[in-house]
Amino acid sequence: MPRKTRWESVRRTAAELFAASGYAASSLSQLARLARLSKPGIYYHVRDKEELLFRICESTMAVLLQSAQLAAGSGRDPVAKLRQIIRAHANHYWDHSWDLVILFGQRRYLSPVRQRRIIALERVYLDLVRAIIRDxxxxxxxxxxxxxxxxxxxxxxxxxxxxxxxxxxxxxxxxLVRQIERLFFGGLVVRTRRRAHG
Amino acid sequence: MPRKTRWESVRRTAAELFAASGYAASSLSQLARLARLSKPGIYYHVRDKEELLFRICESTMAVLLQSAQLAAGSGRDPVAKLRQIIRAHANHYWDHSWDLVILFGQRRYLSPVRQRRIIALERVYLDLVRAIIRDxxxxxxxxxxxxxxxxxxxxxxxxxxxxxxxxxxxxxxxxLVRQIERLFFGGLVVRTRRRAHG
Structure with a gap:
């Protein structure tokens, strides 16, 4: 298997394992078994379990960020930009829900420095969306x-x-995505003209 | 201290401890120390740590449920009912945010039977809100x-x-609550008349 593909298989298997059993309860031995590698085969890719967690979180944020940057720079109107970001985020969830479970549920296990790095990426992402809304x-x-x-x-x-x-x-x-968009964009309550600006 | 007040103090101290340190990492000895009781003083109220967690979750749901039932039975219009539930829920969060952190973050530590009991209460709560929206x-x-x-x-x-x-x-x-209501009820996007039903 080419090196990149092998890393992707390790990453995916680790994400599945962490999401299912929790980071704290998972071991690199389990991972090696599930990924059908030796432990040195795992260590070829990462120094330790925490680096694996970090790279899962970081690469997840990188993908989300890239789609948001594309949307933000698209020159389209704010509704279209947001719609693009919502769909990309939801699609990432459909295809890689483990990644998001880990990003939000398990990044507390990262070292403070690495937590800050992930939080910084998240802030860039949130700021992009907030700027579209502000605009x-x-x-x-x-x-x-x-x-x-x-x-x-x-x-x-x-x-x-x-x-x-x-x-x-x-x-x-x-x-589901259409329902969320409809609710977030249009709100729940039908405004009669009388109370349209109430 | 009267027995009921003492139980409330134990419950509040336990909620603070579980929310801050996590259920798994907390012990009844720590709790006894923080609540200024002996360990038998704790066992007077609960059989074990899990019962404490259960009673925190159960009483939180009971309070939320009671306000939702009041709102649902108020005979007011659906917007007013929802507003009442949103405010009660938010108020509970302001006053007892630990309870909600535990309810959502730590109930997985309950035995299956007790988890089912909490989930059943939650379902009643959600069903009340869903019925108001459906109406x-x-x-x-x-x-x-x-x-x-x-x-x-x-x-x-x-x-x-x-x-x-x-x-x-x-x-x-x-x-903040007004902002959430405005967003949830009115949505983000200003509808011009042309696309009001688009």
Whole structure:
């Protein structure tokens, strides 16, 4: 197996293991067994278990960040930009939900320096989204909401999917994303003209 | 100290301890020390650490459920009912954020039977909110959103406050709740009449 592919297999197997058993309860011996490698085969890629956790978190953020940067730089209107980010984030969740479970549930096991690195990447991501929302508010395309509250509310919904969305249920992923967009963009309450600005 | 007050003090101290150090890393000896009781003084109230965790989760759900039942039975319109539930939930968070941290972060340490009991209470709570939303959709007070997606999205926002809202920041709790209501009820995007039903 080419080196890059082998690393990707180690990374994916580690993410599955950490997400299923928890970082603290997982060992590199288990990982080696699941990835069908020797322990030296694991150490070829990472110095220790924590580096593995770090690289899972870092690469997850890198992918999310790249899509957000593409959307932010697209020159489209704020609604279209946000829609693009929501879909990319949701798609990452469908395809790599383990990564997000680990990013949000297990990064506390990282060393302080590495936690700060992940938090810094997250801040860049959040700032991109917040800037799009702020721009939309300024241009009166969006209601006068607090851009931070709107940003965090959006990711609260997207990042908790794992705990409430049943992939085997009747609602398809695409339909779920449309529902979330409809709710986040349009709100719950039908405004009659009389109370439209109430 | 009267027995009930003493139990409340044990419960509050335990909630603080579990939320700060994690359930797994906390011991009844630590708790006894923090609560200024002997270990038999703790065992007077609970059989073991897991019972303590269970009673924290159960009583938290009982309080939330009671406010939701009051709101659901109030005979008011769906918007007012939801607003009442959002405020009660947020208030519980302001006053007892430890309880919610434990309820969502640590109930996995409960025995399967007790986990099922907590999940059953949660389901009653969610069902109450979902029924209010379904009723609002039926009466065309609410947009045609999926009531489950709307319910889970709302609680995703309210139950993650701990990870994104800075209590020491510039935004007061009441202002934050108004922002969340405005966003959840009114949505982000200003609808021009042309695309109002688009």
């Amino acid at each position: 939309g508010v300024r241009r009166r395309v969006f209601h006068r909401v607090d851009p931070s509250v709107a940003t965090f509310s959006l990711f609260a919904i997207l990042n908790t999917l794992d705990s409430w969305y049943d992939r085997k249920g009747a609602m398809r992923p695409e339909a | 609002g959709v039926r009466r065309r007070v609410f947009h045609r959103v999926d009531p489950s997606v709307a319910t889970f999205s709302l609680f995703a926002i309210l139950n993650t406050l701990d990870s994104w809202y800075d209590r020491k920041g510039a935004m007061r709790p009441e202002a």
